[in-house]
Structure formats: structure tokens, C-alpha cells
Amino acid sequence: MSRLAIEGGSPVRTEPFPRRILIGEEEIEAVHQLLEKERTQGGGLDRYGGEHVDAYEREFAEYHGVAYATATSSGTAAVHAALGALRLDIAQEVISSPITDPGGVAPILWNNCIPIFADADPETMNVDPQSIAERITERTKAIIVAHLAGQPVDMDPIMEVARAHQIPVIEDCSQAHGALYKGKLVGTIGDIGVFSLMGGKHHTAGGQGGMVITNNEEIYWNAKRFADRGKPFNSEEKKNLFLGLNYRMTELEAVIGRVQLRKLDLVLEQRRSLAAQLAERMADLQAIHMGKVIPHVVPSYWLLLLRVEQERLKVPKEQVARALAAEGIPVDPHYDWIIYETPWFRNRATYGKSGCPWTCPYYGKEVVYEGTCPNARKGINMHMVLRWHEGYTSKEIDDIAAALHKVEQAYLK
Numbered sequence: 470m471s472r473l474a475i476e477g478g479s480p481v482r483t484e485p486f487p488r489r490i491l492i493g494e495e496e497i498e499a500v501h502q503l504l505e506k507e508r509t510q511g512g513g514l515d516r517y518g519g520e521h522v523d524a525y526e527r528e529f530a531e532y533h534g535v536a537y538a539t540a541t542s543s544g545t546a547a548v549h550a551a552l553g554a555l556r557l558d559i560a561q562e563v564i565s566s567p568i569t570d571p572g573g574v575a576p577i578l579w580n581n582c583i584p585i586f587a588d589a590d591p592e593t594m595n596v597d598p599q600s601i602a603e604r605i606t607e608r609t610k611a612i613i614v615a616h617l618a619g620q621p622v623d624m625d626p627i628m629e630v631a632r633a634h635q636i637p638v639i640e641d642c643s644q645a646h647g648a649l650y651k652g653k654l655v656g657t658i659g660d661i662g663v664f665s666l667m668g669g670k671h672h673t674a675g676g677q678g679g680m681v682i683t684n685n686e687e688i689y690w691n692a693k694r695f696a697d698r699g700k701p702f703n704s705e706e707k708k709n710l711f712l713g714l715n716y717r718m719t720e721l722e723a724v725i726g727r728v729q730l731r732k733l734d735l736v737l738e739q740r741r742s743l744a745a746q747l748a749e750r751m752a753d754l755q756a757i758h759m760g761k762v763i764p765h766v767v768p769s770y771w772l773l774l775l776r777v778e779q780e781r782l783k784v785p786k787e788q789v790a791r792a793l794a795a796e797g798i799p800v801d802p803h804y805d806w807i808i809y810e811t812p813w814f815r816n817r818a819t820y821g822k823s824g825c826p827w828t829c830p831y832y833g834k835e836v837v838y839e840g841t842c843p844n845a846r847k848g849i850n851m852h853m854v855l856r857w858h859e860g861y862t863s864k865e866i867d868d869i870a871a872a873l874h875k876v877e878q879a880y881l882k
């Protein structure tokens with residue numbers, strides 16, 4: 470058995486993994502043309518005189534087969550605009566996935582509503598539909614589910630319970646562009662789909678950006694209004710209708726996003742094909758497996774979860790991850806993002822020292838978060854995370870597979 474790199478042996482791989490290159494000639498040409506237009510005619514950067522944000526919205530909606538899309542400046546802004554579009558009263562409850570990005574939860578608090586976390590399915594780390602059902606109260610006015618790491622949440626049971634209680638569902642597709650649930654693209658199953666288009670995602674609007682999609686016309690106009698300071702789009706009013714923010718996307722971002730959207734299918738195909746290759750190469754491992762994929766979904770592999778059977782190994786998962794990293798593999802020991810465990814949330818660091826909205830008299834209840842999502846913790850403890858992108862080749866898959874075999878063999882009980 471060859472000595473592990475972490476113990477002084479030679480690593481499986483010495484050269485770094487390829488960096489993800491997002492931008493090609495087409496994006497450069499598109500930006501060039503836009504700036505040239507601005508230089509020669511003016512108006513190129515103007516969101517309203519400009520054409521690209523509108524076109525990107527149309528193309529994004531078409532890609533998803535929905536009626537409406539409105540662009541925002543980030544994924545966080547998209548979540549906020551989606552909530553703003555629902556015109557929620559303050560001190561209502563919004564159920565959220567427990568493991569997600571802070572940008573998926575902060576808008577609930579900016580809306581002066583109370584996040585309530587449903588627990589996760591430890592096998593996928595995605596929110597557990599049963600737990601959502603259990604945490605609905607008469608105050609629940611929205612549900613936000615995050616499709617984590619590219620794998621769709623099991624949407625049917627969620628939609629069933631949400632419809633029964635007439636609660637709108639927001640799908641946060643930031644990590645799952647192009648993923649399919651029972652043949653449907655994520656973002657098109659709930660009432661609203663939101664996307665982050667920042668540079669780490671499957672496709673990007675020039676480094677930052679977001680999108681809100683829906684088939685509901687009222688939600689669409691409200692999201693668009695909210696993301697533009699309450700502007701009276703599609704209204705008889707001349708001046709702004711309600712409190713909103715400036716969350717608009719720029720033409721510069723949109724012109725890049727449009728090219729990127731045309732490349733999305735290629736990105737998805739490559740990520741899926743690489744995942745399939747790795748799955749085949751890992752089939753004989755005994756303690757480290759591909760993360761579970763639930764039936765009837767096609768993930769889009771933002772990250773690749775690796776399931777570790779701790780009881781079969783002599784060392785903790787963290788040591789396995791360290792050993793893999795020493796072999797030159799881009800692995801993290803976990804995706805540890807239970808929001809209620811983060812300092813800003815634990816310390817209620819929202820508006821000064823007020824503790825609002827939790828302390829809001831309109832709410833009038835105590836919420837306890839700690840320990841309410843034990844399966845989310847279990848899921849995090851069960852999985853390592855392989856950083857993943859479409860620029861890998863069979864060489865990277867060979868090296869990952871070789872390192873996994875080497876490390877597992879060394880640590881198997």
C-alpha cells in the first residue's frame with residue numbers, strides 16, 4: 470500500500486486542479502459591443518434605454534418555460550424581491566431550509582418576518598418535506614426551499630402541503646441552475662423561482678446578479694416594483710407604490726449573462742458527465758460514496774457531496790478530508806451552513822441592539838432555534854464536499870478516484 474501524502478508519501482497529484490474559467494471570446498465581444506455603443510451613441514449602460522436586461526429576462530423566462538422573469542443585482546436581492554412581491558405583513562413566519570446561504574435567509578429578517586427552519590433529510594442535506602409540514606403554523610406565510618449543491622428538493626410533498634394551507638413556495642435555485650425534478654426545471658414548480666447569478670454559480674451575470682421567475686403576473690409586477698424602489702410598473706400611479714430597494718441589474722451584467730445562459734446546457738452536460746464518470750470509478754469503494762440522488766431528479770452538481778460511512782473508518786471524516794487534500798484533491802470536510810448556528814443569527818445581530826424582528830411586539834412569541842434541526846447536523850457530519858466544475862477532464866476524475874481509493878484503503882477498519 471503506498472504511503473499517504475499526509476504521512477510523507479508522494480501525493481496522487483502535484484499540479485493544482487484547473488481553475489474554473491468562466492469567460493470566453495463571446496462574452497468579451499458582447500461587452501465590447503455594449504461599451505462601443507455607449508461610446509458612439511450613448512445610452513448603452515442605461516437600464517431603461519438599454520436592451521440587454523430586458524432581453525436577458527425574456528431569454529431566462531423562455532429557457533425555463535415560464536411567463537415572467539425579472540433581473541436583480543444578486544441572489545440575495547432576488548430572494549428579497551420574491552418576498553417583497555408577496556406583500557407579507559410584518560411578524561409573519563417564513564419556513565426556510567436549515568442549511569443554506571445567509572443570502573437565502575437574511576431577506577426574511579429584512580422583511581421583518583421570522584425565519585423558522587424545517588429540518589433536513591440527512592442523506593441529501595436538503596430540507597425534509599415532512600418537517601416543513603410539522604412546522605407550519607397559522608403565522609406561516611411563505612416557504613423558501615433551497616436546492617442544495619445542485620440537487621432538487623423533493624417538491625411534490627412540499628407543494629401538496631403548501632397548497633393545502635395556501636402558502637406560497639419560493640424555490641431558491643441559486644445552487645441548482647438547470648436541475649430537473651420529475652422532468653421540470655427547478656424554479657418552475659413552486660410559485661416563484663429565485664437564482665443567484667454570481668461568479669461561482671453555473672452561469673453568471675458578470676460576477677453578480679440574480680433572477681426571479683414566476684408564472685403569476687401579480688407576483689411578477691410586484692417583484693419588479695420591489696427591486697426598483699416600488700416604481701409603479703404596470704400601474705395608473707405616476708409615483709412609487711410601496712417601499713422597495715434599488716436591486717436592478719446593470720446592462721453590463723446582463724450582456725454577459727445572456728451569453729452565459731446560452732452556454733448553460735453545455736456546462737450542465739459536462740458537470741453531469743463528469744459526475745457519472747466519478748460515480749462509476751467509486752462504485753467499489755466501501756466507506757466513501759457519491760452523495761445520494763433521490764429518485765426522479767437530474768442534479769446539476771454545483772458541488773459534489775461525498776457520503777462518508779464513519780463506522781467503517783478508523784479515523785474521523787475530517788482526517789479523511791485532510792488526507793485527500795494532501796493528495797492534491799480539492800475537498801472540504803463539510804458544507805457547514807446551518808444558519809441558526811452562525812454568529813449573526815445566534816447574536817440576533819440585526820437592527821442595532823433591538824433584537825428585532827424577534828422582539829417585535831406584533832410577534833409576541835419566543836423562538837428557540839438551537840438543536841431544532843438535528844438531521845441537518847447529521848447530514849453535514851455525514852458528507853464531505855468536492856469542489857466541482859465543468860472544466861475538469863478525465864485526468865481530474867482519474868486523480869480523484871485514485872486518491873479516494875488510496876485514502877480509503879489506508880483508513881478502512
Ligand SMILES: Cc1ncc(COP(=O)(O)O)c(C=O)c1O
Pocket residue numbers: 543544545546548569570571572573615616641643644665666667677678679
Ligand atoms: C442557496 C443560496 N441562496 C442565496 C444565495 C445568495 O446569492 P448571492 O450571493 O448572489 O447574493 C446563495 C449564494 O451562494 C445561495 O447559495
